[in-house]
Amino acid sequence: MRGYFVGAGLAIAVATMATSAMTTRALAQSEIKIGEINSYSLLPAFTEPYRKGWQLAVEEINAAGGINGKKLVVISKDDGGKPADAQTAANELVSSENVAMLTGTFLSNIGLAVSDFANQKKVFFLAAEPLTDAITWSKGNRYTFRLRPSNYMQAAMLVEEAAKLPAKRWATIAPNYEYGQSAVAVFKKLMSEKRPDIQWVDEQWPPQGKIDAGPVIQAVAAANPEAILNVTFGADLVKLVREGNTRGLFKGRTVVSFLTGEPEYLDPLKDETPEGWIVTGYPWYSIKTPEHDAFLKAYQAKYNDYPRLGSIVGYQTIKAAAAILAKAGSSDPEKLIAAAEGISMPSPFGEITFRKIDHQSTLGAFTGKTALKDGKGIMVDTAYRKGSDYLPSDAEIEKLRPKD
Amino acid sequence: MAFYVVQFLTGLASAASLFLVASGLSIIFGVTRIVNFAHGAFYMLGAYVAFTLTERFSGAFGFWGGIVIAALVVAAIGVLVEMVLLRRIYHSPELFQLLATFGLTLMVEDLVVLIWGPDDLVGRRAPGFKGAIDFFGQNIPSYDLFLIVLGPVVLGVLWLLFQRTRWGVLVRAATQDRDMVAALGVNQKWLFTSVFALGVFLAALGGALQIPRDAVNHAMDLRVIVEVFVVVVIGGLGSIIGAFVAAVLVSELNAFGILIFPKISIILVFLVMAVVLIVRPWGLFGKPEAPARRTPGLTVNPWRPLTMNERLAAIAALVVAAALPFVAGNYVLTVGSEIAIFVIFAVSLHFLMSVGGLASFGHAAYFGLGAYGVALLAKMAGLPMIACLLLGPLLGLVGAAVFGFFAVQLSGVYFAMLTLAFAQIVWSIAFQWVSVTGGDNGILGVWPEKWAASPSHFYWLSLGIAALAVAILRIIVFSPFGFALRATRDSPLRSEAVGINGKRIQWTAFVIAGTVAGLAGALFAYLKGSVFPDNMGISLSVDALVMVLLGGVETVSGAVVGAIVYKALNIWLVSQTDLSKLVLGGFVVLIVVAFPKGIVGTLEALMHRRRKSSSAASPLLTSRIETAE
Structure with a gap:
């Protein structure tokens, strides 16, 4: 008796597989995956x-x-x-x-x-x-x-604004992995090209996702920079901002920050959003095209x-x-x-x-400044920056990119 | 000067949060000997529940009440977990409980996203502790001061609890000698439950108190769990004061370390732990463990080589596996190669754990070293694939020889944590030394040569090497060396008395296991065509541990089955469902309950029982085993 059941089950299974294979084949011709x-x-x-x-x-x-x-x-x-x-x-x-x-x-x-x-x-x-x-x-x-616009492009967009600042003493805070490292490296390179008078007075490299914000902020403050470059994001950014607000790190200092204007990173900050940071981001509420x-x-x-x-x-x-x-x-x-x-x-x-x-x-990407409105962080003074304007010359790229 | 004082206070505040969580873990481990991997998950749950409560109830009372209630709620969940799950498996082999709590952690990670959504949640600030206090021109957040006070207060309360109450006396007694406390008629069940509840309460409180400074998110658990383990071990397991001192030590070293080496945070705790364990093998405040009364990993069924029939069955299974390329497509074959590679990796760890009695928490280091060895040889020296496969694992061998020398001086959890520290140090070298290893962007383009490039050829290669590795390790188990290793595991004193140099034997076993793991890593590099620091990360070490435990520690080759089941299921679930962690975690928990000795271990026990009931000679055999015990 059991044998029959097994046999029947097998037959059904084979039949189903065959039909599904056929339907897949029929579908495959009318769809692109x-x-x-x-x-x-x-x-x-x-x-x-x-x-x-x-x-x-x-x-x-x-x-x-x-x-x-x-x-x-x-x-x-x-x-x-x-x-x-x-x-x-x-x-x-x-x-x-x-x-x-x-x-x-x-x-x-x-x-x-x-x-x-x-x-x-x-x-x-x-x-x-x-x-x-x-x-x-x-x-x-x-x-x-x-x-997406690359690290280099985002850095170039920020540098354009940052170079206009009077600040000469800069500190950096970036997560300790490739993204943070290369963001800081490109920013420093482009910035120093435009402003040879700038001094880099401190750099902090908290591990990604594990920032111990208090000591990091103290260390940056001790170097007494006039402006700060921030590359942290997500939970690290929240901790940095909260601790920085309490300790008054951002008072009288301009902060330039990668990606912070993106709703993903800006919205969690709510009423603690620091004002006047120069950021790249996505102000969906003010784009009128x-x-x-x-x-x-x-x-x-x-x-x-x-x-x-x-x-x-x-x-x-x-x-x-x-x-x-x-x-x-x-x-x-x-x-x-x-x-x-x-x-x-x-x-x-x-x-x-x-x-x-x-x-x-x-x-x-859009650049702009952070501001507070109704207890929420937003970007103001926004401007769209075309990617094509922030890429190095073709000759430089030829040097960077391996030949196919 | 004011700056250094403030930096010191900031370090103390970090230490206080760390201590809350660490003390809970230390208490739980001290009494129940459970390596509670889910401690981070309870910490995270505490933060999530507290977020919901403090948003719902306004005012100062709502905030502080919410924090305490959140910790109580999570503690209640902890009690439930202990009673429903952990109670069933206290008598399982050592570390098996780790598997259960690992499964729970996986589930919680997916559950919090389902319940609270994917976004980072930022809770409100603590009423009354919103601002900062001016200290000679430096700002100290008042909430930091609150934490600085809270840490010692909790320490004091715990101290009173343990020194001045009957319950505390029992807990201390159980920490020292569990079996004796049971023999004296203390109801262990409730003692364990209450200890677990207290530990979870502290973890959840630690999490809830992060609300004013942190963003609540689903990765909080992993952020904290490893660090907390390290703090507990530096302080000495089961010592509350030790945990406090270690938390202060680690936090202060970090606070001042970053002034000189801004990149130190990533590795600091592990460096400290490695140094402490080498100098003081039982942590700062720990006491040497009394010689184990019950031998860990002792098998009820004595190990024996396979019988002729079993050998034939194994060969038949291998032949069936080798026939896979005739029926399966490229994807299945690539997955097959990956599983074969993980079989090699898992059996190498299994050899160390079951035969050597040494549970390594950092076995991925040698896997990763093998992979990097291959990648560096292939990309920098341009050696052919065969040469790379032969020479690459030697990097694993060298690593195992160096680290193993220090690690085998320790035993038990201290051994495990020292291997973890070494693995993290190796990982951070791969991560930081960008000019050689490419940092976290890894080394790309390590693809196999033409003869091995097709999925079927690579599958046969991996399968062949896997079969060879399993066979060789089995031969070693039943060689004189294997017997000496098992003697050292079962009774260090007796084996020393008969002239076995235990440390050297264990060191050799460590090197063998590391080399085999390196071989697996070498193959893995070619399978993926690239190498990343991920290949030596904690999660890979944990995966290997799970495979071994799943198969059964007390078996000779259980890891083979454990690796196949876990890896296949993992790949399949990740491909099929968005909630792979929830399902996989649930599955692990189910297996833990259904197969308390691991899959192979439980099956063997069943078969043994059946054989016993059918054969007459068995009573004699059993009685001999009992006297041996």
């Missing part, structure tokens, strides 16, 4: 808005008829914040899911790991968020493109929530991927590269281009 990887479980505060952003983009693309008539499907995987796991996910997406391209990643080392994987396996990779300059320059490769209005409306209608910078990055990553796939008219990586090099497209921040020379997009 993109593989997406991000640190969802490790960094939910940034990746949740990011996910909402790309989901909105997928919906819009498919509502408009898909990519050359094919439905766009995004298969998303979590990397848990580990480069090795990101590669496992990339491998699954490429080998098992047969995706046309890889996108995503947040942390720089994961972006680099996936980029190296893409180079080895000859797969197109569109990096969304990693900021490291290495991904397009010193460790750049022909299969990898990057959307038709492109951004359309995005904002669609986003708020779908989620009943305001967008974070991650939402923009997620949205534009998938929009860019779709534009590249549509232009290439194929999922062949070589054709995708040819299509992506120099492609221009609209974005919520205006038109952007993926440069041929280093595969960096010209998506820019």
Whole structure:
């Protein structure tokens, strides 16, 4: 009796597998798959808005008829914040899911790991968020493109404002890992070029996520700088700001700060937001362009929530991927590269281009000053800075980037 | 001058928060011998619950009341955990409870995001302690002063509790000799529960008190747990005063260290711990442990080599595994290679733990050294793959030889923590020495040569090396060296008496385990094509530990099964669900309850029982084992 059951069960299982294989095959011809990887479980505060952003983009693309008539499907995987796991996910997406391209990643080392994987396996990779300059320059490769303005670009935007300050004695506070180190290095280099009279009087390197804010602030204050460069973010930034406010570190000192104007980092500070910091960020409430209005409306209608910078990055990553796939008219990586090099497209921040020379997009960022309004932190005096204006000359990039 | 005073006070304030959490961990460990990995999770829960309460109830009363109630609520959760989960596994092998609390931690990390959302939460400031006090032109936050006072007050209360109450006497007695207290008729169950509740209360209070200075987020637990362990060990396990002194020591060294070396924070606590343990093997205030009465890791079923039938079965399993490339696609094969590599890694740790009786918390160091060895040889020296695979693990060997020499001087948890310290020191070198190791951006482009590049070839390579590693380690277990190692594990005094040089034997075992781990790391570098400091991080060490415990410490090769189950499940869950930590944690907890000796250990016990009921010769055998015990 039991034998019959087992036999019947097997037959059903085989039949189901066969039909599902057939439906998958039938579907495969009418859809294009993109593989997406991000640190969802490790960094939910940034990746949740990011996910909402790309989901909105997928919906819009498919509502408009898909990519050359094919439905766009995004298969998303979590990397848990580990480069090795990101590669496992990339491998699954490429080998098992047969995706046309890889996108995503947040942390720089994961972006680099996936980029190296893409180079080895000859797969197109569109990096969304990693900021490291290495991904397009010193460790750049022909299969990898990057959307977000890099460390260098953000530093260059901030330096433009910072160089106007009268301050001559500068201190830096940055998390002790590649992002912090390279942000400080680029900022110092660009700043000292413009202002040879500047002195760097102190630097603090708290471990990422583990800042002991009190002693760090005391140490910076003891060097008596006139201005401070901050690169910390997230929980570290909150601690730094709270402790700094209490101890009066920011009184009479200008602070220049990477990324702090992004809602992800600014909003948690609430009524403790320090005023007058020069920051890069995303003032979604004060951008008045038709492109951004359309995005904002669609986003708020779908989620009943305001967008974070991650939402923009997620949205534009998938929009860019779709534009590249549509232009290439194929999922062949070589054709995708040819299509992506120099492609221009609209974005919520205006038109952007993926440069041929280093595969960096010209998506820019907003700079402005922090202020308090109704117990919340906002950015004021904002200005959009196009990415293309803050990149080094082609000759310099030729030197930085290895030949394909 | 005023600056140094203020810097000193700031250090004291940091010390106070650290001490609250550390004292709880120390008390729990002292009495129950549980390495409570979930202590950080309770700390985090305390902060989250306190955030909700202090936002809900206004005013000073709402704030302080909210903090205390939050700690009580979390303590109640702790009691529940102790009664439902931990009570079932007190008699499991040493460290098995670590597995249970590790599973809990995974679950809590996902649960807080589900309940409180993904954003960082910033709570309000403490009423009455919002500003700062001027000290000769330097500002000291008044909340810091509050913490500076609170630390010694808690220390005093705990001291009174332990010295002046009957309960305290029992706790101290249990810390010194658990079995004797039980023999005297003390109800251990409730003693353990109450101690656990107190410990969790302190952790949650520590977390709740962070609200005015920190952002509450789902990574708080990992931020604090390792540091707290280190403080407890520096102070000496079970010593409250030790924990206090260690917290002050670490915090002050950090406060003044960053003035000279701004990058010191990342490694400071581990440097201090390594130095303290080398100089004082039981921490500053700890006492040498009395020789263990019950041998850890003693097997009820004596180990024996596989029978002919079992050997055939193992070979058959290997043949089946080797046939995988004929049916599976590239992705499955790559996952298969990864699992094979983790089998090598897990058996190397298992060898150290089960045969050597030395539980290392920093085994990933040698895995990572092997990986970096390969990456450096391939990228800098440009050596061919075979040469790299042979020479790369030697870096693991060298590391194990150097660190092992110091580590085997210690035993038990002190050994574990010293290996952890060494692993963190190696990790920070890989992390900081950017010009050679590439820092956290790692070394890229370490791909296998053509002959091994295809997933099936690489799978066969990994599988072959894994089979070889398991076989060789088994041969060592049943060699004279293995017997000597087991003798040292089971009775250091007796083995010394018969002329075995225990430390040298253990050191050799450490080097063997480190080299095999290095081999796994070498393969891993080629599998991933890149090397990152992550490859020697704490989480990888913990993964290996979990694999060994899951398989069963008291078995000869349980880690093989543990590695396969854990790694396969982990990869599958991460791919399939967004709540992989919740599911994986729940699964680990279930396994702990269902298989209290690990998967293989429990199966072996079952088979043994069945064999016993069927064979007549067994009574004699059992009685002999009992006398041996």
